[in-house]
Amino acid sequence: MNLFFYIAAVVALISTIMAISGRNAIHSLLYLILSLLAVSVVYYLLDAPFIAALEVIIYAGAIMVLFIFVTMMLNIGIEKSTEKKWLNPRMWIIPSILTAILLIDFILAIKNIHVSPADHKVILPKQVGISLFSTYLLAVEIAAILLMAGVIGAYHLGSQKKKVTHRFLEKK
Amino acid sequence: MLTVPIEIQILFAGLLFLLGLIGLLVRRNMIFMLMSIEIMFNSAGLVFIIAGNHWKQPDGQVMFIFILAVTAVEVAIGLALLLQVYHHYKTLDADAINKLKD
Numbered sequence: 001m002n003l004f005f006y007i008a009a010v011v012a013l014i015s016t017i018m019a020i021s022g023r024n025a026i027h028s029l030l031y032l033i034l035s036l037l038a039v040s041v042v043y044y045l046l047d048a049p050f051i052a053a054l055e056v057i058i059y060a061g062a063i064m065v066l067f068i069f070v071t072m073m074l075n076i077g078i079e080k081s082t083e084k085k086w087l088n089p090r091m092w093i094i095p096s097i098l099t100a101i102l103l104i105d106f107i108l109a110i111k112n113i114h115v116s117p118a119d120h121k122v123i124l125p126k127q128v129g130i131s132l133f134s135t136y137l138l139a140v141e142i143a144a145i146l147l148m149a150g151v152i153g154a155y156h157l158g159s160q161k162k163k164v165t166h167r168f169l170e171k172k
Numbered sequence: 173m174l175t176v177p178i179e180i181q182i183l184f185a186g187l188l189f190l191l192g193l194i195g196l197l198v199r200r201n202m203i204f205m206l207m208s209i210e211i212m213f214n215s216a217g218l219v220f221i222i223a224g225n226h227w228k229q230p231d232g233q234v235m236f237i238f239i240l241a242v243t244a245v246e247v248a249i250g251l252a253l254l255l256q257v258y259h260h261y262k263t264l265d266a267d268a269i270n271k272l273k274d
Contacts, residue, residue: 005176009184016188016211020195025203032207039214042184045174046225051233058240059214063247070251071203074258127230128237136234143241150245157252 004109005045011102012038018094025071027091029064034098036060041106050125174225181222188215202257202264206250213243 015035022028040055132140192211199205217239224232254264261268 001174002176005174005181013184013187013191016191020191020199020204020208020211025201028204028207032210035211036214039188039218042218043221046181046221047174048221048225048233048236051221051236054237054240058244059210063210063244066247066251067203067207070255073255074264121228123224123228123230123233128233131230132234132237135231136238139238143238146245147241150248154248154252157249157256 001045001109001112004105004112005042007101007105008038008041008045011035011098011105012042015095015098026068029067029071030095033060033064034095034102036064037099038102041102041109044106045109047122049122050128178222178226182219185215185218185222188218200266202254202266205266206247206254209246209250210243213239213246 012035015031015038019028019031019035022031036055036059040052040060043049043052043055189212192208192215195208195211196205199208217236220232220235220239222232224230224235257269258264
């Protein structure tokens, strides 16, 4: 089991380094998704399968897709003959190897787990839900208010069409 | 059953946080800065999960869910601001937006 943790950790660190050092925003985002998948394998190994699923669905599935939408909307890093660059093996060989390592790691980790829940205490989503809606009820409501503020703020910022600049800042 | 020492696990989370911090300090493209903030949020959540696993309590996972909500709001507002900045200045360089500096 420990070996799987170390493999996933190394994959996460390598892909994070590639993400923060890349030139092209889309490539960096794909490396960041790979890093999040590796961290979700770590969550699975840390007996938090619910959090691992949330990491894949919300982080890699929703937040990163938002990033990719904005990056594509802003047309960053688009070049001529993009497909010819994609067919260059140098472009995709490292992420493919890292993803294959992660997949093999995850499959072996699933196959090797055969302990019964009796001797091995896994925190189930039920316990998390009970704790969330009893002990942390006030925090849940505050988070709901924060999400509403986020929705209103994103709508306000996103719907502004005209240029809002103070008259002293206008260039003559 | 994972028997990696908790120091190693915390070290992993710390290295991820450090990488995010380096990215935030070094890169000037605002998309990369937001991505680095994401990495740091993620490593903070990882520390909560590690601690929750260590003491076998559900509180770590509860905190991770709160971090997830905060991250979602931060990304939505940050990307909306980023779109506005690109709309006004036609660049995403954080050093180009220094009109308030006098």
